[in-house]
Amino acid sequence: MPRRNVRRVVGLFVSAGLLLLVVAASFAVGAKQVPLDQVWHGLFHYSGKETDVVVRDVRVPRTLLGLLAGAALGLAGTVMQALTRNPLADPGLFGISAGAAAAVVSGISFLGVTSLDGYVWFAFAGAAVVSAVVYVLGGGRGASPVRLALAGTAVTAALNGYVFAVELTDSAALDRMRFWTVGSLASANATVVGQVAPFVGAGVVLALALARPLNAMALGDDQARALGTRPTPTRVLGLAAVTLLCGAATAACGPVVFVGLMVPHAVRSFTGPDLRWVLPYAAVLAPVLLLGTDILGRAVARPSELQVGVVTALVGGPVFIHLVRRRRMARL
Amino acid sequence: MSVLRSRVLRTQGLSVRVEVRAVLVVLLLVAVALAVSVVLVGTGDYPLSPAEVVRTLTGGGTAAQEFVVNELRLPRVLVALLVGAALALSGAVFQSVSRNPLGSPDVLGLGQGSTVGALLVIVLLKGDPAAVAAGALAGGLLTGAAIYLLAWQKGVHGHRFVLVGIATSAILVSVIGYLLTKADLTDAARATLWMVGSLNGRDWSQVWPLLCVCAVLVPVLLGQARGLRMLEMGEDAAHALGVRVGRTRLTALTCAVLLAAGATAAAGPIAFVALSAPQIARRLTRSPGPCLVAAACTGATLLVTADWAAQRLFGADRLPVGVLTGMLGGCYLLWLLYAERKGGRV
Numbered sequence: 001m002p003r004r005n006v007r008r009v010v011g012l013f014v015s016a017g018l019l020l021l022v023v024a025a026s027f028a029v030g031a032k033q034v035p036l037d038q039v040w041h042g043l044f045h046y047s048g049k050e051t052d053v054v055v056r057d058v059r060v061p062r063t064l065l066g067l068l069a070g071a072a073l074g075l076a077g078t079v080m081q082a083l084t085r086n087p088l089a090d091p092g093l094f095g096i097s098a099g100a101a102a103a104v105v106s107g108i109s110f111l112g113v114t115s116l117d118g119y120v121w122f123a124f125a126g127a128a129v130v131s132a133v134v135y136v137l138g139g140g141r142g143a144s145p146v147r148l149a150l151a152g153t154a155v156t157a158a159l160n161g162y163v164f165a166v167e168l169t170d171s172a173a174l175d176r177m178r179f180w181t182v183g184s185l186a187s188a189n190a191t192v193v194g195q196v197a198p199f200v201g202a203g204v205v206l207a208l209a210l211a212r213p214l215n216a217m218a219l220g221d222d223q224a225r226a227l228g229t230r231p232t233p234t235r236v237l238g239l240a241a242v243t244l245l246c247g248a249a250t251a252a253c254g255p256v257v258f259v260g261l262m263v264p265h266a267v268r269s270f271t272g273p274d275l276r277w278v279l280p281y282a283a284v285l286a287p288v289l290l291l292g293t294d295i296l297g298r299a300v301a302r303p304s305e306l307q308v309g310v311v312t313a314l315v316g317g318p319v320f321i322h323l324v325r326r327r328r329m330a331r332l
Numbered sequence: 333m334s335v336l337r338s339r340v341l342r343t344q345g346l347s348v349r350v351e352v353r354a355v356l357v358v359l360l361l362v363a364v365a366l367a368v369s370v371v372l373v374g375t376g377d378y379p380l381s382p383a384e385v386v387r388t389l390t391g392g393g394t395a396a397q398e399f400v401v402n403e404l405r406l407p408r409v410l411v412a413l414l415v416g417a418a419l420a421l422s423g424a425v426f427q428s429v430s431r432n433p434l435g436s437p438d439v440l441g442l443g444q445g446s447t448v449g450a451l452l453v454i455v456l457l458k459g460d461p462a463a464v465a466a467g468a469l470a471g472g473l474l475t476g477a478a479i480y481l482l483a484w485q486k487g488v489h490g491h492r493f494v495l496v497g498i499a500t501s502a503i504l505v506s507v508i509g510y511l512l513t514k515a516d517l518t519d520a521a522r523a524t525l526w527m528v529g530s531l532n533g534r535d536w537s538q539v540w541p542l543l544c545v546c547a548v549l550v551p552v553l554l555g556q557a558r559g560l561r562m563l564e565m566g567e568d569a570a571h572a573l574g575v576r577v578g579r580t581r582l583t584a585l586t587c588a589v590l591l592a593a594g595a596t597a598a599a600g601p602i603a604f605v606a607l608s609a610p611q612i613a614r615r616l617t618r619s620p621g622p623c624l625v626a627a628a629c630t631g632a633t634l635l636v637t638a639d640w641a642a643q644r645l646f647g648a649d650r651l652p653v654g655v656l657t658g659m660l661g662g663c664y665l666l667w668l669l670y671a672e673r674k675g676g677r678v
Contacts, residue, residue: 137669151669153439153498157603158662164528165655174524175517182509257502307513313506320499321482324492 008277011270015284022291026063027055029295031303034059065188066291066308068200069249070259074286075207076245077260078267078279082214083238084138087323090261091131091246094138095155097255099130100247101181102159105166109173117191119180123251124199128243130155135239183254183309185294196248203244204283210238211275218273256309258316259290265323354617354626361616361629365413365636372412372640373405403535411534411598412639412653413632414542416605418595420613420631421553423606424624425588428560429581430493433668436607437592438661440497443601444504445475446593447527450600451508454523455515462537464526465597472593475500480585529602529654531639538598545594550628553587556580557624602654604661605631605638611668 027039034042034051041047042055073091080089091097103126107113113122138151167174179187216229224231249256263286264278271277290308293315297306338351373389374380378400380388388397389406423436437443449471453459459467483496508527512520559580562570567577592606609631617626635653642656 137666147669150439150494151666154662154665154669156662157438157665158659161603161655161658161662164524164658165651167524168521168528168651168655171517171521174521178509178512178520182506182513257506307510310506310510313503317499317503320502321496324495324499325482 008271012280012284015281015288019284019288022288022295023063023067025295026066026291027059030054030059030298031305061190061193062185062188062294063291064193065196065252066185066294067287068193068196069185069253069256070287070290071283072200072203072245072249073256073259073290074263074282075204075279076242076249077286078264078275078282079207079210079214079238079242079245080260081264082218082275083235083242084135085218087265090258090320091242091250094131094152095134095159096127096131096152096246097183097250097257098156098159098163099126099128099133100124100250100255101163101177102126103129104180105163105173105177108176109166109170114176116187116189117195120192120195120251124247127247127250130159131243131246132239180254182307183256183312184307185253185290186305186307188252192252196252199244199248203241203248206237206241207245208279208283210234210241211279214238215275218275254309256290256312258312258320259286262316262319263289265319351617351619354619354623357613357616358626358629361626361633365629365633368633368636368640369409369413372409372636372643373401375640375643376400376405407536407539408531408534408639409636410539411542412531412636414539414546415531415595415599415602416609416631416633416635417550417628418542418546418591418631419602419606420609420627420634421550421624422588422592422595423631424610424613424627425553425560425584426606427610428564429585431564432494433611435494435497436604436610437588438601438603438606439501440479440494441501441504442472442475442479442589442592443596443603444501444508445478446472446596446601448504448507448511449474450526451511451515451523454526455511455519458519465538468597468600469593472596473589475504476585476589476593525652526600527654528652528658529596529600530652531599532652534599542594542598545590549587549591553584553591554624556584556587560584560624600652600654602635603658604664605635605657608661608664609634 024036024039027043028034028036032051032054034055038051039055039059042052043060046052046056076091077089080091080094081087083089100123103122104113104119107119107122113119134151134155137155138147163177167177213224213229213234216224216227217231217234219227221231224234246260263282267278267281267285271281290312293311294308297308297311300306338349338353341348341350370382370385374382374385378396380397380401384393384397385401387393388401393401419437426435426437426440427433429435446468449467449469450464451467452471453464453467457463479493479497479500482500483493512523515523559570559575562573562575563577563580570580571577595602610627612634613623613626613630616630617623619626635657638657638660639653642651642653645656
């Protein structure tokens with residue numbers, strides 16, 4: 001094995017170790033601090049005492065959802081950036097969350113959906129439709145970063161008008177929506193985790209399988225064809241993966257921006273551009289980021305908490321601006 | 333259509349180029365805006381015919397008509413006209429400086445900045461409408477300064493300006509979301525109503541400050557119009573033609589931010605007037621550069637028309653004007669993207 005790959009494998013193990021640490025912290029930190037030995041007790045010797053219930057019924061589903069949503073957002077961001085050859089691609093910026101929000105508010109107001117398990121399907125459908133619309137309006141294969149971002153902004157604006165109109169006429173819908181829109185892992189439960197897991201699983205498999213063709217696509221359509229990759233099926237499958245992953249993540253925890261944007265950039269800086277390495281790294285490190293920001297949100301505002309969507313935006317926004325300010329970006 | 337070409341008027345020492353088409357368009361827009369205003373004053377639970385409105389405005393109405401017109405409806409219409417004009421001017425400047433039809437204050441996050449300011453007052457301080465307006469003003473100004481500084485890097489590059497604005501607005505949106513979850517339901521409803529942008533229940537206390545802001549800033553801005561038009565040809569060309577690039581741009585942007593923040597403080601972040609009005613004005617006048625006067629007139633006309641349409645479509649005061657402009661504006665933006673792509677400009 002070349003030395004570079006040895007380093008990459010070691011790095012992947014280190015990342016996995018980091019993920020374990022974050023998961024342990026996510027079990028322990030919160031409104032009620034649970035020491036690690038109690039966490040262990042709650043996980044493997046469940047006896048129904050208070051800390052056991054906290055760990056098993058609150059922290060475990062929340063952490064699992066964080067793992068799933070984080071991996072989904074990280075992979076979706078990576079695939080989107082590769083597909084559009086656009087360093088600023090991010091699921092949250094491209095109107096996908098607005099599509100999900102419009103579908104959810106319709107469900108709440110017109111069909112009387114009241115539980116998170118019910119929202120999931122609406123959010124999923126909305127996200128799927130809007131991601132396709134934005135991609136097409138953004139110019140499909142010829143999309144430039146600015147065009148895609150603006151298409152996302154336009155779709156978001158039009159849909160927000162609709163969401164506002166519904167909220168203003170129906171205050172019950174407003175009351176539910178304001179907690180969904182902010183993006184949070186707090187309302188996770190076993191049902192929701194079970195609902196989104198198959199979609200995330202399928203998306204992860206699809207995304208990882210696309211590493212090689214997407215690598216070829218980075219050279220441009222003609223070169224990719226010469227290397228034996230068929231661009232159109234790759235693109236369609238890539239979009240399917242993005243929709244599965246973003247749709248599931250947004251459905252389960254509401255809109256979370258910038259995770260899909262930041263992780264691939266961070267990962268590429270030490271793996272290089274090879275997607276066969278970037279994708280697994282993103283799948284491991286994105287949950288580290290999402291759970292890390294979630295823990296941060298729980299720790300800074302205790303006993304209340306700062307929703308993970310807020311923390312990621314506050315952390316991710318400056319990273320985005322830094323990327324835009326870099327000289328290379330200015331010429332996009 | 334040779335009548336509509338631009339003419340040059342010369343006297344002994346002075347010559348002025350008059351764009352006949354632009355002048356005609358401006359006159360027409362003013363006429364439409366006034367006509368719609370009269371109709372809008374007459375619209376509501378106590379309907380008045382246009383003739384009655386005009387008679388009342390000139391001082392010949394009954395006491396009841398005087399009260400309805402002068403105290404209830406006239407301020408609302410004046411706020412609509414002023415806000416429309418201010419937003420459109422601000423949009424024209426931003427689009428001109430970023431050299432991008434999509435670089436308007438609402439895409440760049442100025443509206444979201446005002447919203448954060450207003451929501452802080454509503455949610456944390458439970459302030460009265462005047463305090464909310466002050467909060468919105470402060471929020472808008474701070475956001476404007478932040479975007480300018482962050483996008484600044486040896487000159488303001490158009491795309492960077494837009495992308496920094498989009499990032500800023502994403503951050504601010506999450507702050508808005510957080511503030512909404514912290515509010516109780518009454519405050520959240522009040523905040524949502526404010527966020528949409530509404531002209532309901534505006535009175536003279538909103539008209540006067542806005543009028544003062546416009547009276548000071550609009551002449552300053554019009555003084556920069558020539559320089560702005562040169563700037564669209566690129567910094568070097570403008571510099572060679574004798575424009576002080578940095579000073580012109582900074583003055584124009586400062587005025588634009590102040591106008592946008594003032595308008596938002598008065599009526600909330602009414603979406604997309606700032607984006608669409610300058611573009612429509614440019615297409616109407618077929619002028620090569622930003623035509624500030626025409627843009628202002630278009631904005632005023634658009635907003636009074638939208639307010640009238642919102643009242644007719646949704647019923648009086650049921651849904652605020654911002655819902656209508658938001659939905660229409662989003663669709664307009666999408667169309668603009670489509671058209672620009674065909675023209676190969678974006």
